[in-house]
Amino acid sequence: xxxxxxxxxxxxxxxxxxxxxxxxxxxxxxxxxxxxxxxxxxxxxxxxxxxxxxxxxxxxxxxxxxxxxxxxxxxxxxxxxxxxxxxxxxxxxxxx
Amino acid sequence: xxxxxxxxxxxxxxxxxxxxxxxxxxxxxxxxxxxxxxxxxxxxxxxxxxxxxxxxxxxxxxxxxxxxxxxxxxxxxxxxxxxxxxxxxxxxxxxxxxxxxxxxxxxxxxxxxxxxxxxxxxxxxxxxxxxxxxxxxxxxxxxxxxxxxxxxxxxxxxxxxxxxxxxxxxxxxxxxxxxxxxxxxxxxxxxxxxxxxxxxxxxxxxxxxxxxxxxxxxxxxxxxxxxxxxxxxxxxxxxxxxxxxxxxxxxxxxxxxxxxxxxxxxxxxxxxxxxxxxxxxxxxxxxxxxxxxxxxxxxxxxxxxxxxxxxxxxxxxxxxxxxxxxxxxxxxxxxxxxxxxxxxxxxxxxxxxxxxxxxxxxxxxxxxxxxxxxxxxxxxxxxxxxxxxxxxxxxxxxxxxxxxxxxxxxxxxxxxxxxxxxxxxxxxxxxxxxxxxxxxxxxxxxxxxxxxxxxxxxxxxxxxxxxxxxxxxxxxxxxxxxxxxxxxxxxxxxxxxx
Numbered sequence: 001x002x003x004x005x006x007x008x009x010x011x012x013x014x015x016x017x018x019x020x021x022x023x024x025x026x027x028x029x030x031x032x033x034x035x036x037x038x039x040x041x042x043x044x045x046x047x048x049x050x051x052x053x054x055x056x057x058x059x060x061x062x063x064x065x066x067x068x069x070x071x072x073x074x075x076x077x078x079x080x081x082x083x084x085x086x087x088x089x090x091x092x093x094x095x096x
Numbered sequence: 097x098x099x100x101x102x103x104x105x106x107x108x109x110x111x112x113x114x115x116x117x118x119x120x121x122x123x124x125x126x127x128x129x130x131x132x133x134x135x136x137x138x139x140x141x142x143x144x145x146x147x148x149x150x151x152x153x154x155x156x157x158x159x160x161x162x163x164x165x166x167x168x169x170x171x172x173x174x175x176x177x178x179x180x181x182x183x184x185x186x187x188x189x190x191x192x193x194x195x196x197x198x199x200x201x202x203x204x205x206x207x208x209x210x211x212x213x214x215x216x217x218x219x220x221x222x223x224x225x226x227x228x229x230x231x232x233x234x235x236x237x238x239x240x241x242x243x244x245x246x247x248x249x250x251x252x253x254x255x256x257x258x259x260x261x262x263x264x265x266x267x268x269x270x271x272x273x274x275x276x277x278x279x280x281x282x283x284x285x286x287x288x289x290x291x292x293x294x295x296x297x298x299x300x301x302x303x304x305x306x307x308x309x310x311x312x313x314x315x316x317x318x319x320x321x322x323x324x325x326x327x328x329x330x331x332x333x334x335x336x337x338x339x340x341x342x343x344x345x346x347x348x349x350x351x352x353x354x355x356x357x358x359x360x361x362x363x364x365x366x367x368x369x370x371x372x373x374x375x376x377x378x379x380x381x382x383x384x385x386x387x388x389x390x391x392x393x394x395x396x397x398x399x400x401x402x403x404x405x406x407x408x409x410x411x412x413x414x415x416x417x418x419x420x421x422x423x424x425x426x427x428x429x430x431x432x433x434x435x436x437x438x439x440x441x442x443x444x445x446x447x448x449x450x451x452x453x454x455x456x457x458x459x460x461x462x463x464x465x466x467x468x469x470x471x472x473x474x475x476x477x478x479x480x481x482x483x484x485x486x487x488x489x490x491x492x493x494x495x496x497x498x499x500x501x502x503x504x505x506x507x508x509x510x511x512x513x514x515x516x517x518x519x520x521x522x523x524x525x526x527x528x529x530x531x532x533x534x535x536x537x538x539x540x541x542x543x544x545x546x547x548x549x550x551x552x553x554x555x556x557x558x559x560x561x562x563x564x565x566x567x568x569x570x571x572x573x574x575x576x577x578x579x580x581x582x583x584x585x586x587x588x589x590x591x592x593x594x
Contacts, residue, residue: 015519017185018185018186019185019186019519021181021185022181022182022185022186025178025181026181026182026334026338029174029178029334029338030330030331030334033171033324033330033333033334034327034330034331036171036320036323036324036330037320037324037326037327037330038327040319040320041319043167043319043320044315044316044318044319044320046318051301052301052304052305052307052308052315052318053301053304053318054167054318054319056167056170056318056319056320057167057170057318057379060167060170060171060174061170061375061376061379063174064174064177064372064375064376065372067177067178067180067181067368067372068368068369068372070181071180071181071184071364071365071368071369072365074184074185075184075361075362075365078189078358078361079358082358
């Protein structure tokens with residue numbers, strides 16, 4: 001079973017979203033990485049006064065959470081788009 | 097030799113051989129061999145993807161880095177996850193829609209020029225050979241250390257098993273071996289993290305407090321250390337980790353094993369979920385190792401160094417919290433990890449030789465599936481044999497630079513050409529060939545003149561090219577040359593697929 005008979009191209013609005021989402025994650029990751037060079041003391045500062053957990057650790061794990069949530073949101077959005085496209089296609093087929 | 101580890105490993109090998117036997121019975125066509133007949137579900141494929149990325153380095157290396165330098169372990173550990181957004185957002189759907197068996201099929205769907213397939217096949221084989229040798233040498237050393245099996249015997253064992261999986265079981269066996277190993281790895285990591293948390297009465301703050309108290313660097317383990325050496329090096333490393341995985345042939349080939357584009361997307365999503373969870377668990381394991389192993393004479397030698405080296409941290413922690421059984425399980429999982437990864441690489445190389453070079457370029461006038469399958473199997477044996485021989489030759493050399501090279505080429509040459517072919521209709525075949533070739537050469541020259549070869553291998557004092565990864569120069573070179581040559585035009589244009 002294959003869907004290679006489906007349209008080969010993504011819709012343009014999806015392409016923009018795909019590129020923007022990739023760039024957004026890339027910029028966040030680069031910012032986090034570069035902050036280790038430009039602002040190591042800031043990353044070393046504790047999140048709560050007197051507590052052991054540093055801002056660098058929290059931001060790193062936050063980046064993991066952002067990637068996971070953006071992946072879930074992206075997949076959900078694409079599924080909705082595909083369902084809407086399939087519905088539209090069915091309606092157009094019915095009208096003909 | 098650790099008997100528990102050996103028994104668990106022997107059981108794993110037995111299970112994988114049973115899987116291979118079942119897979120061999122199912123295999124009837126080249127589609128079954130290359131892509132498991134596209135019958136793998138999104139969840140299964142996601143687990144196999146996670147297995148490809150959660151390597152021995154991800155477990156042992158990252159745990160060791162946490163133990164040694166604290167927060168740097170997180171910077172390094174993110175490397176397994178950070179390439180996935182590009183794979184999910186840019187490639188998953190599109191590859192599944194355009195591709196059939198290999199990455200070259202995707203490029204050829206857009207650019208119908210034999211030169212494109214030649215470039216793609218050449219780049220793929222270079223990436224796969226270098227990646228494979230680094231993996232097999234690491235496997236031999238690791239098995240020698242963990243199970244007490246001699247390097248040559250361990251390398252031959254790895255070679256024979258990987259060739260058996262691929263030749264008899266194709267992608268079905270390779271994928272299920274990867275799934276089995278991924279499940280074992282994730283299970284053992286969850287158990288280890290749970291035991292660490294239980295030891296500290298599920299008080300996460302006390303793990304970090306005790307780690308700070310015991311580590312010689314004190315609060316320094318909560319800050320970035322010396323992993324990032326400068327802005328240029330950080331950007332180059334970042335580009336390699338962000339886009340390198342999206343150019344690795346054995347990873348991209350997995351997108352063709354699922355039936356639909358939606359399942360391809362789902363498999364990338366599942367991989368992100370598992371690898372993300374792994375990043376969190378490694379924080380607990382890493383800092384837990386500092387808190388529990390630092391100063392413990394059972395795991396330190398006379399000089400105060402970790403017995404067996406820094407990479408043994410996760411295994412010592414397993415022994416400290418779960419005794420010999422958990423240690424044996426973790427050791428066996430580590431070996432299983434390497435086996436599964438090299439089998440995937442061998443299959444991708446066999447597909448490149450038989451499908452891209454033999455069937456499409458040399459015998460383009462047509463040949464039977466049976467012939468192509470025979471060539472695939474012969475290619476797997478020859479590729480595996482060559483890599484085993486090279487690994488035995490290089491066993492005393494530092495071959496870390498080979499895996500660096502594989503990632504750098506993937507990010508510098510393969511990824512830009514792939515992404516331009518998917519997103520820019522004006523890319524020409526000559527643009528792709530020239531752009532990719534220039535990226536390949538620049539990556540090679542940068543690597544030879546950089547610290548990985550110029551200093552570490554050739555013994556010069558200072559490198560001519562300052563960064564370990566040449567991606568910061570090579571990747572833009574590919575984009576610029578491909579754009580420029582395409583703009584000059586007049587040659588076969590990208591086929592618009594409506």
